[in-house]
Amino acid sequence: xxxxxDDIELLLQFKDPATKERAFTAILKKYxxxxxxxxxxxxxxxxxxxxxxxxxxxxxxxxLENFREDSQLYTWLYRIATNESLxxxxxxxxxxxxxxxxxxxxxxxxxxxxxxxxxxxLEWKLQLAVQKLPEKQKAVFNLRYFxxxxxxxxxxxxxxxxxxxxxxxxxxxxxxxxxxxxx
Numbered sequence: 780x781x782x783x784x785d786d787i788e789l790l791l792q793f794k795d796p797a798t799k800e801r802a803f804t805a806i807l808k809k810y811x812x813x814x815x816x817x818x819x820x821x822x823x824x825x826x827x828x829x830x831x832x833x834x835x836x837x838x839x840x841x842x843l844e845n846f847r848e849d850s851q852l853y854t855w856l857y858r859i860a861t862n863e864s865l866x867x868x869x870x871x872x873x874x875x876x877x878x879x880x881x882x883x884x885x886x887x888x889x890x891x892x893x894x895x896x897x898x899x900x901l902e903w904k905l906q907l908a909v910q911k912l913p914e915k916q917k918a919v920f921n922l923r924y925f926x927x928x929x930x931x932x933x934x935x936x937x938x939x940x941x942x943x944x945x946x947x948x949x950x951x952x953x954x955x956x957x958x959x960x961x962x
Contacts, residue, residue, distance in 0.1 A: 782848060782851060782852060783851075785809075786851070786852045786853075789802045789805055789806055789809075789852075790802075790843075790846065790848065790852070792805075793806070793843055794844075803840060803843070806839075806843075806852070806856075807836060810852075810853060810856055811832070813926075814832060814835065814856060814857070814860045815828055815829075815832050816925075817857065817860055817861070817864075817921060817922070817925075817926060818831045818832055818835070818860050818863070818864050820906075820909070820917075820921045820925060821861075821864040821865075821868065821914075821917055821918065821921060822864055822867055822868065823910065827867065830867070831860070831863050831864055831867050832860070834863050834867075835856075835859050835860045835863045838859050838863065839856060839859055842859070850935050851932070854932050854935050854936055857922070857926075857928075857936045858935065858936040858937070858938070861918050861922075861936055861937060864918070865914050865915075865918065868914050869914075901959070904958070904959045904962060905955065905959065907958070907962070908954070908955040908958035908959055908962075909921070909955065911954065911958060912951050912954060912955070915937075915947065916947050916948075916950060916951040916954075917951070918937060919933060919937065919944055919947045919948050919951060920948060920951040920952070920955070922936060922937075923944075923948050930944050930945060
């Protein structure tokens with residue numbers, strides 16, 4: 780599975796000091812929106828998602844020189860975005876003096892406070908259910924359900940076996956079904 784031609788060209792431009800910044804800007808434009816929504820589904824708030832996205836792009840800028848091209852650029856960026864999101868959530872948990880259930884209800888309250896929120900809509904119940912999942916299951920569910928990413932690619936992003944991912948996704952779906960049917 781080779782890199783798309785436009786990614787190959789962007790990476791070549793990135794390696795040239797004369798076109799490095801322009802190439803990185805093109806990479807940002809190409810992937811920024813998808814990465815933002817991936818991060819946003821994990822951290823919920825717009826401001827937090829923007830902060831995580833910025834940190835992710837700083838890491839990408841620093842690491843792109845060493846990108847080995849043995850995976851898709853898209854997959855590599857998703858791995859950084861997922862890891863940055865999980866790191867952000869861990870830091871929030873440590874800063875918080877709340878219990879985990881308080882943290883979950885805090886995320887649920889952020890969703891409910893959204894002006895577009897209608898508690899009867901299935902899509903919002905889905906979002907609330909996803910927020911109740913453990914971080915790793917949330918990442919797997921988001922990548923598989925919302926991004927429609929194949930297990931092989933998720934395996935590369937999360938550095939986990941496909942079997943473990945399938946089990947994690949299955950458990951996440953069961954928890955979400957239970958939440959939606961009982962709330």
